[in-house]
Amino acid sequence: MPPTDDLPGSSAPFSLRAIALPAFGPSLMFGIGEGAILPMIPLMARELGASIAMAALMITLLGLGSLLNNLPASFITMRWGERGAIIAAGFWSAAGMLLCLQTHRLELFALGCFMVGMSQSVYNIARQSYLTAAVPPGYRARALSTLGGVMRIGLFVGPFLAATVVHAYGMGAAFWIGIAGVTCASLIGMRVPDLPEPALPAGQAPVHTTWLSILKDHRRVFLTLGFAILLVSAVRASRQAVLPLWADHLLLAPAAASLIYGLAGGIEMLLFYPAGKVMDVKGRRWVALPSMIIIGVALMLVPFTTGFVSLLIAAMAIGFANGIGSGLIMTLGADHAPPHGRAYFLGAWRFMADVGSTAGPALVALLAAAVSLAVGVAATGAFAFTAAAMMARWIPPHRAR
Template structure:
């Protein structure tokens, strides 16, 4: 691979590299806003509906552990294709589900496939995109994910509005995943549009691409790496876990709140889709903030704004204009989230040892996913114990704690950034 760019053209490779990511994100985005509604329609309580929704992020966390090993042995394209097929199986389980337990199992399988697809996609970019294009390529990848997260809920809202059935979103998800399989498997190999990929020979004799080698290193010796870098991971790493938890809580808290105040499923998907669109429209601002004023000016405000929005939401459940407050808080949360777009990847890269960054980045990503998986369970637990308003308030308090940790520890570990 030519690090200076060689004959590589990001424009010519865009459809092959990014279309599968957009389709996968759209497919997942279509179902996220209505998982609690589907569970609630099967007779579950709000708390159980939250647990069912949390199976997605729990699946991602569990899937993180073997994903690097699988990608290094199957290759990037086969891993992405297999992940989309497994996701289709998860959708099939959800379609035939008649109780929350079976629905949760299907959503968990979808989460497992998400972890595999995301890592394989990252490995593919590392392999085929020269270093000179790498930052732009990864920024575009993040943009495709956010675009899919906008399109999915909006299409879901339209389909549910026509059918009157939240389960119709599952068929939309199935179409998106089928499109992912077709594009990954049948479009030309992205390596054909770039210079010859760099190959790495492992000690056991296996020959891997640079991307496959990187993702395997990220998941190799995961818990040993966490112990080795315990000091920084216990501070900025834990604050980043809280950030991941705050972001993830939106995918459960907002749909649950919508169910609890009696919003129609199509209205819920539309509101969440519009909030995600606002997030997407502003995501580039985060990079400008971090590059010009430093990491702390993205890390602290994003947590403060997200925490403030759910704290205000916690006080509005029984108000006459609860729907208006729900819309306002969802939009403010989206603005807060956009302020920190790319922040976690940037902090991880800043903190990673330059000589061997992959194991640290794998441990850092695992902590983020732990927050992503834990938040929905925390929301469900608090909802079961004391109601959804306390759950929202509890997440607000947690977010303010994370902001305080970022304020204290970023200057200590990244004094010049």
């Protein structure tokens, strides 16, 4: 965990270490819980009689549940507060996993997957809103990058924990690991202190905000930088489809494809704190632009790879670029979120990001079917360059104060 530093311009020191357990502990456990069940969801669906296409759809339901619940999640966070939303999200996810584990009907299994996706949006908005308010602006990017990095570590560790019990006790054991993880996230969340309401300037009447008023007051941000974030999310999600599909195109063995994907993911996990440090010290542009430019160049080079080594180099570049962009979307959202109605703003912000995450792989698949996989990959690279240009235009050049 990063060392204690003094906040510039303040006499009181601030340390991420001091808030590590309540701030990042739930994220680690939530990531472990979800990571444990992800590889098992399609296999469990197949056991319940699903076709291959239907089994793949069960994973899609996780993302769809998150996408459709972003705006309701903002209402939950505003109504119950960040602490209450964190606790509720963990228990709701556990209920969804338990439904998946106990049912013998495919439609109820699908409902359980959708419930887990719903919990993701509530949890993520609540955690982002909490850190936005609890951490000084000079440490905001480091805090949010660490939040995203810890979640990735959990998603990385979860499948390995599940693998140790699945071999001995069957696929259902992975869901018990998942239930334990998200329940622990809720229990740790109970230790999160409630945040006080933001103070109003002297003489100012209480501010009444609604979701519609937030959209109206911040429509310029959503239509400019928000659209850039949509493209960033589309590029990031597309890479998860591009690398395995191109490895298959090159006739690489599944084990080789998994190794490439895993090494690229390992690079990402090493860079989340340095990325946040650069954003805090130098400004958001210093990470946003290199991240999208490098990932764009690497994606453009993927169609020219001819074997394991060349694809691995391109994948490592993509992993590096995505790693230095850790926490970027959350940080930009936190920078623009108002003190009053913060959860409403972040819910809309996350909705735009999730639209990009859903649309990106779908576009790659559409172009691959209509033209060729190489064209789909190149189009994703073009989106990265477009996102870089838009962020160069709309991200303020100075660092957060």
